Amino acid sequence: MSTPARILVVDDEATIRKFLRISLETSDYEVREARTSADALAACREHAPDLVVLDLGLPDGDGVDVIRHLREWTPLPILVLSVRSSEAQKVAALDAGANDYLTKPFGVSELMARCRVLLRNLPDTPDEPVITSGCLVIDRPLRRVCLDGAELRLSPKEYALLNLLVSSRGKIVTHQHLLRAIWGERHVEDTHYLRVLVGHLRQKLGDDPAQPRYIVTEQGVGYRFIER
Amino acid sequence: MEIRTGHLERLLWGRTTPARACLLVPLAVFAAATLAALIADFLPHANLSLVFVVAVLLVAGKTGMVAALVTAVVSFLAYNFFFTAPAQTLAVDSGDDLATLAAFLIAATLVASLGARMRRFVLAADAQAVRAESLQAFSMQLAVASDAAAVAEVLIATVRATTGVTAEVLWLGAAPGAIASNDAKPGAVPAGHDDVVLGTSAHLFGILRIPAQGPETLVQVRALCAQSAIVLERTRLDEALEAARVDAETERLRSALLSSVSHDLRTPLVSILGAATSLRELGDTLAPGARRELQEMIEGEAERLNRYIQNLLDMTRLGQGALTLVRDWTDPDDIVASALARLARETRAVDLVLDLAPRLPLVDVHAALIEQALVNVLENAVRHSPPGGRVTLGGRSDRSSLVLSVSDEGPGVPPAERERIFESFYSVRRGAGESEGSGLGLAIAQGFIGAHGGTIAVENGPGGRGATFVITLPLPSSRAQDTDS
Numbered sequence: 088m089s090t091p092a093r094i095l096v097v098d099d100e101a102t103i104r105k106f107l108r109i110s111l112e113t114s115d116y117e118v119r120e121a122r123t124s125a126d127a128l129a130a131c132r133e134h135a136p137d138l139v140v141l142d143l144g145l146p147d148g149d150g151v152d153v154i155r156h157l158r159e160w161t162p163l164p165i166l167v168l169s170v171r172s173s174e175a176q177k178v179a180a181l182d183a184g185a186n187d188y189l190t191k192p193f194g195v196s197e198l199m200a201r202c203r204v205l206l207r208n209l210p211d212t213p214d215e216p217v218i219t220s221g222c223l224v225i226d227r228p229l230r231r232v233c234l235d236g237a238e239l240r241l242s243p244k245e246y247a248l249l250n251l252l253v254s255s256r257g258k259i260v261t262h263q264h265l266l267r268a269i270w271g272e273r274h275v276e277d278t279h280y281l282r283v284l285v286g287h288l289r290q291k292l293g294d295d296p297a298q299p300r301y302i303v304t305e306q307g308v309g310y311r312f313i314e315r
Numbered sequence: 316m317e318i319r320t321g322h323l324e325r326l327l328w329g330r331t332t333p334a335r336a337c338l339l340v341p342l343a344v345f346a347a348a349t350l351a352a353l354i355a356d357f358l359p360h361a362n363l364s365l366v367f368v369v370a371v372l373l374v375a376g377k378t379g380m381v382a383a384l385v386t387a388v389v390s391f392l393a394y395n396f397f398f399t400a401p402a403q404t405l406a407v408d409s410g411d412d413l414a415t416l417a418a419f420l421i422a423a424t425l426v427a428s429l430g431a432r433m434r435r436f437v438l439a440a441d442a443q444a445v446r447a448e449s450l451q452a453f454s455m456q457l458a459v460a461s462d463a464a465a466v467a468e469v470l471i472a473t474v475r476a477t478t479g480v481t482a483e484v485l486w487l488g489a490a491p492g493a494i495a496s497n498d499a500k501p502g503a504v505p506a507g508h509d510d511v512v513l514g515t516s517a518h519l520f521g522i523l524r525i526p527a528q529g530p531e532t533l534v535q536v537r538a539l540c541a542q543s544a545i546v547l548e549r550t551r552l553d554e555a556l557e558a559a560r561v562d563a564e565t566e567r568l569r570s571a572l573l574s575s576v577s578h579d580l581r582t583p584l585v586s587i588l589g590a591a592t593s594l595r596e597l598g599d600t601l602a603p604g605a606r607r608e609l610q611e612m613i614e615g616e617a618e619r620l621n622r623y624i625q626n627l628l629d630m631t632r633l634g635q636g637a638l639t640l641v642r643d644w645t646d647p648d649d650i651v652a653s654a655l656a657r658l659a660r661e662t663r664a665v666d667l668v669l670d671l672a673p674r675l676p677l678v679d680v681h682a683a684l685i686e687q688a689l690v691n692v693l694e695n696a697v698r699h700s701p702p703g704g705r706v707t708l709g710g711r712s713d714r715s716s717l718v719l720s721v722s723d724e725g726p727g728v729p730p731a732e733r734e735r736i737f738e739s740f741y742s743v744r745r746g747a748g749e750s751e752g753s754g755l756g757l758a759i760a761q762g763f764i765g766a767h768g769g770t771i772a773v774e775n776g777p778g779g780r781g782a783t784f785v786i787t788l789p790l791p792s793s794r795a796q797d798t799d800s
């Protein structure tokens with residue numbers, strides 16, 4: 088990358104901002120800091136960052152409101168940090184338009200991996216015809232999926248699910264998003280449909296649910312396709 | 316409303332026992348006969364029957380129908396025997412006398428029945444008045460009954476007063492208000508007893524067991540029970556409401572504690588883990604300055620974590636009342652020095668000024684606790700200071716007390732919040748960039764200072780800017796004076 092990507096770090100804790108700044112700058116990102124919702128919105132307007140790392144608990148308001156505000160005018164990727172492990176909080180942030188989240192405390196390698204994914208493909212790149220991940224090859228124009236060279240027989244819904252996860256690979260895809268895309272608006276609450284379908288797909292991919300290679304469960308929130 | 320019965324009416328309609336009624340009949344007839352004999356010389360003997368009619372009326376009023384009729388018949392015979400010709404016999408000569416006797420018998424019978432009916436009405440009205448009175452007293456006593464036991468007491472007393480029956484309350488299951496339950500078993504009514512339900516449509520509290528009674532008494536007892544049940548329901552709701560309030564308060568404290576633990580334990584951990592993983596992952600690519608900053612961050616945050624855990628432990632000790640003071644003579648300067656040493660890292664961010672009077676008197680305190688209180692107050696001042704703001708730690712004494720004060724140039728504490736900031740988990744959230752405290756530090760400071768008989772208060776800072784926390788500790792001489800007086 089010729090110019091370093093600009094990352095805006097929004098957190099009210101000075102020490103957290105400090106270590107984020109040190110580690111992100113060491114990884115050749117340009118870092119700006121904001122302590123409050125108001126600062127964050129102002130910084131986004133003035134400095135046009137490529138990524139926002141946003142803490143949800145801010146002194147002057149909920150981080151979710153910041154996400155909604157930003158989404159009114161920009162698709163810029165947002166990585167949410169939250170000490171709240173409540174699924175509802177994560178879902179609310181993702182629903183509001185956040186692209187991914189990280190639960191505090193977290194290791195810096197996790198943070199870097201998420202930042203890389205969010206910064207790499209902006210926007211999502213569904214126009215990539217053939218996707219390869221480990222032993223898995225997905226040929227999207229032909230709707231063919233091969234594992235270790237052998238073609239897998241996937242039902243239309245299984246293929247749709249795999250395609251959706253792969254399109255946003257590395258990122259979390261929420262239950263609601265998947266249910267809406269595969270079954271339609273009326274079934275956004277029927278997460279058990281999804282559990283069953285994911286179970287079938289994992290079986291065909293030879294994925295052990297306890298130690299998944301491809302499809303990782305984000306408990307209570309959604310699924311994530313891991314690149315290998 | 317109270318109905319007062321007049322003396323004459325009382326005489327006429329007052330209650331009489333059956334034994335006295337038996338006595339009353341011959342007495343009344345004898346009196347009437349004597350009176351009639353006395354006035355027989357002055358009146359035509361036909362009119363003498365009126366004296367007997369009065370006797371019948373009196374007996375009817377005093378006793379009842381049967382006695383009155385007996386009186387009427389006996390009077391008839393007496394009248395016939397003594398006053399109609401031929402005297403001293405039951406035979407009747409003249410047709411006039413026969414007519415008089417017949418009229419007398421009819422009149423006496425009518426008077427007997429009328430008198431008896433009036434008596435019944437008066438008695439009923441009397442009883443009604445007594446019932447109304449006792450019911451009124453009953454509702455007034457119920458109104459002030461604060462728990463189920465008091466309600467039961469009032470009910471039993473009123474049942475005894477109105478019906479003369481000794482009742483017993485059997486609670487169903489767990490009695491309200493923690494009364495020892497004597498496990499009522501409905502359906503198993505002992506012989507010769509009646510059970511009256513004590514409950515509303517919403518809740519069955521128990522039963523009132525009374526010796527078997529007539530239907531009239533039962534109706535009365537049921538009415539009393541119904542009224543008591545409403546009050547029981549009220550006390551039950553009161554108790555439930557109070558329990559809910561206590562629950563809500565406990566819940567509020569618990570969630571405050573949880574969010575405090577979640578925030579204050581995890582925030583330092585986030586920095587520690589982040590800094591540690593940065594050091595490991597980024598290794599040699601880190602600039603030397605950055606590496607040192609991360610290392611210092613780990614140390615500082617670990618200390619912060621330790622302080623917070625200490626606070627939690629202190630709070631627990633204060634909450635459990637398990638605080639025992641180990642007093643010793645201590646130099647206030649030493650307390651200040653060790654508090655400042657513990658906060659060396661934090662106070663770097665502010666302009667710390669010491670303003671201690673020379674030769675402060677020794678204080679007899681548990682030094683570790685006073686030091687912790689001072690640390691908490693100082694940390695609070697640093698946290699609310701703008702970067703580089705002045706924090707002044709003052710110390711002075713007068714004859715009765717040692718005063719330590721900590722002033723900052725932060726936003727200050729509004730008068731309305733000056734009491735509340737010493738409550739557990741009360742953190743004042745102010746403008747942008749204010750980092751939130753655990754809401755424990757000042758509460759602990761107050762607890763520790765208070766345990767020494769001292770006080771802590773907050774006022775405006777010097778020149779009206781910021782806040783000044785004033786810790787006042789009594790000096791031994793004044794303590795001795797206190798105990799003397």
